[in-house]
Amino acid sequence: MNQAGLFTAYRIQEKRLENAQTCSLLLDGSLPDALPGQFVMAWLPGIDERPFSLSENDPIRITVADVGSFSHALNQLQPGDHLWLRGPLGKGFMPRGHSHLLIGGGYGAAPLSFLAKSLCAQGDQVGVCLGARSCADLLFVGEFESLDCQVWLATEDGSAGKQGLLTALLPEVLNALKPETIYACGPIGMLLAIAALARTAGLPAQLSFESVMRCGVGLCGSCELPEETCQQLGLTPGFLVCHDGPVGEISTNHSK
Amino acid sequence: MLTPELNCSFLGMNLTNPLVLASGILGTSPSLMERMALSGAAAITSKSCGPEARAGHPNPVTVAWDCGVLNAIGLTNLGARAEVPLLRETKQRLAALGVPLFASIFAPRLEDYGEVARIIAEAEPDLIEVNISCPNVASEFGTPFSASAEGAAAVTRTVRKAVSLPISIKLAPNVPEISRIAQAVVAEGADAITAINTMPAMLIDAIAAKPVLSNRTGGLSGPALKPIALRCVYELAQAVSVPIIGTGGVSSGIDAAEVLIAGATLVGIGSAVIRDGPSVFARICTELTTFMSVNGYAQLADLRGRALP
Numbered sequence: 001m002n003q004a005g006l007f008t009a010y011r012i013q014e015k016r017l018e019n020a021q022t023c024s025l026l027l028d029g030s031l032p033d034a035l036p037g038q039f040v041m042a043w044l045p046g047i048d049e050r051p052f053s054l055s056e057n058d059p060i061r062i063t064v065a066d067v068g069s070f071s072h073a074l075n076q077l078q079p080g081d082h083l084w085l086r087g088p089l090g091k092g093f094m095p096r097g098h099s100h101l102l103i104g105g106g107y108g109a110a111p112l113s114f115l116a117k118s119l120c121a122q123g124d125q126v127g128v129c130l131g132a133r134s135c136a137d138l139l140f141v142g143e144f145e146s147l148d149c150q151v152w153l154a155t156e157d158g159s160a161g162k163q164g165l166l167t168a169l170l171p172e173v174l175n176a177l178k179p180e181t182i183y184a185c186g187p188i189g190m191l192l193a194i195a196a197l198a199r200t201a202g203l204p205a206q207l208s209f210e211s212v213m214r215c216g217v218g219l220c221g222s223c224e225l226p227e228e229t230c231q232q233l234g235l236t237p238g239f240l241v242c243h244d245g246p247v248g249e250i251s252t253n254h255s256k
Numbered sequence: 257m258l259t260p261e262l263n264c265s266f267l268g269m270n271l272t273n274p275l276v277l278a279s280g281i282l283g284t285s286p287s288l289m290e291r292m293a294l295s296g297a298a299a300i301t302s303k304s305c306g307p308e309a310r311a312g313h314p315n316p317v318t319v320a321w322d323c324g325v326l327n328a329i330g331l332t333n334l335g336a337r338a339e340v341p342l343l344r345e346t347k348q349r350l351a352a353l354g355v356p357l358f359a360s361i362f363a364p365r366l367e368d369y370g371e372v373a374r375i376i377a378e379a380e381p382d383l384i385e386v387n388i389s390c391p392n393v394a395s396e397f398g399t400p401f402s403a404s405a406e407g408a409a410a411v412t413r414t415v416r417k418a419v420s421l422p423i424s425i426k427l428a429p430n431v432p433e434i435s436r437i438a439q440a441v442v443a444e445g446a447d448a449i450t451a452i453n454t455m456p457a458m459l460i461d462a463i464a465a466k467p468v469l470s471n472r473t474g475g476l477s478g479p480a481l482k483p484i485a486l487r488c489v490y491e492l493a494q495a496v497s498v499p500i501i502g503t504g505g506v507s508s509g510i511d512a513a514e515v516l517i518a519g520a521t522l523v524g525i526g527s528a529v530i531r532d533g534p535s536v537f538a539r540i541c542t543e544l545t546t547f548m549s550v551n552g553y554a555q556l557a558d559l560r561g562r563a564l565p
Contacts, residue, residue: 005319005320005321006321006459006468007316007319007461007468009461009463009464041315041316043315046466048314048315049315049316049470050315082463082464084461084463084464214312214317214329214332215317215318215320215329216318217318217320217325217530218282218529219281219318219320219325219527219529219530220282220284220317220318220327221282221283221285221288221303222284222332224284224285224287224288227285227286227287230287237287237290238282238285238287238292240282240288240533243533244533
């Protein structure tokens with residue numbers, strides 16, 4: 001731990017509307033050592049403090065869906081306003097191989113944009129599957145396309161891409177892309193389904209978990225994954241999303 | 257080359273090393289406490305539980321930087337009744353590993369301490385640690401019982417009457433005479449002293465012009481606390497004859513040696529978990545073994561209290 005453990009006050013430099021209920025806040029600073037998949041604790045004094053994965057590190061960008069009182073407060077911020085962050089925290093993605101499949105459910109696409117950018121920068125092959133309730137809820141489709149990623153879409157209402165759950169797309173995508181590693185971020189049900197598919201396909205999967213977070217540094221125990229989830233995924237029981245994760249790797253060797 | 261022994265005896269329990277997971281650090285579930293034991297903690301203290309469920313304070317509750325950690329979690333717990341089955345399961349899992357369970361309790365009022373202790377005793381922990389010194393609930397609970405010898409003694413008497421299990425009283429550093437308080441609780445039947453709790457402190461963000469923690473103040477732990485802990489343990493070791501669990505800012509084997517040299521029997525590990533995660537226990541044990549080997553100490557008893565006059 002160093003000074004980085006304390007809050008740094010940044011100013012919002014630009015605010016981008018990403019979709020009907022999501023905006024990105026670009027700040028007047030960078031976190032050059034941050035890895036895709038790592039998170040920051042974002043604080044608005046007198047309001048609240050919550051974890052957000054970085055959707056970009058230079059400049060710092062967090063992407064916020066307006067789904068609760070704190071994320072609503074963040075969505076009200078304007079360029080010039082202050083936002084306080086501590087981090088980067090936790091363990092990020094650790095790319096393996098040179099052909100990658102990134103899978104994002106809903107706003108789970110946020111950390112994947114940072115990951116895709118760094119993978120594409122080293123000339124790797126990157127495929128991206130995005131899923132959401134409807135077309136208006138998809139995130140970063142244009143951004144992944146402009147990186148020259150191959151993009152597959154699924155929406156529950158069929159308004160974009162294939163109708164249905166993202167996981168139904170995967171067998172066909174795995175066939176087409178032949179990735180060496182899978183990286184996913186989204187709801188826990190989706191992550192469990194992806195882990196099962198990855199295991200069947202004999203592929204390592206790196207899953208980014210979401211959890212209630214309080215201390216963010218591995219002291220308070222609030223973000224422990226349920227023991228059953230750890231057993232299902234072959235993760236160490238007592239897995240702490242803030243310290244051991246947010247990204248946990250499911251190797252193909254785990255038979256549980 | 258000498259191969260030092262780290263095993264030690266504490267109130268009749270045999271521990272493989274002197275390191276105890278301090279209360280409030282990851283002692284929230286059977287799986288996490290088992291993980292800490294598997295990682296090398298020789299005894300585990302569960303997170304303090306009280307008479308009723310508490311959500312704790314809103315975020316921010318913790319900041320950690322190079323000098324230490326400031327936290328005000330706010331005694332988050334499920335309430336004693338709901339904790340019993342979890343502690344019972346924890347006890348079973350730890351017993352299989354030969355690791356004792358210390359159950360920490362707190363209460364807002366004097367009379368509640370006995371009731372919480374009685375309930376928690378149903379889980380059959382190996383020791384009840386009585387937290388009378390949480391610095392982060394004064395706005396709700398009033399001045400902590402650790403602030404005076406009378407208050408500390410009254411809680412000890414209440415818990416002593418309620419349970420026959422060994423009890424350790426966790427004292428606060430921010431008192432003029434910690435020794436007098438320790439003597440008062442030992443006179444009321446405390447079997448051990450845990451020293452110390454965190455030091456009340458505050459961080460302010462200059463740009464926000466506000467305290468950083470939602471509770472405004474918090475408890476300081478980590479490296480900044482170690483000299484304060486050493487002073488307290490050193491004074492306590494001269495004032496009482498019961499064993500001391502020396503806790504405060506230990507993050508290396510040398511730190512652990514220092515706390516033992518000041519007179520502690522066991523060494524609590526808390527904030528140091530941040531840097532290494534659970535593997536901190538193995539690292540500190542290795543470093544302590546090396547220190548003892550290089551400096552010719554064959555066993556922990558040779559270190560204990562060596563700095564005392």
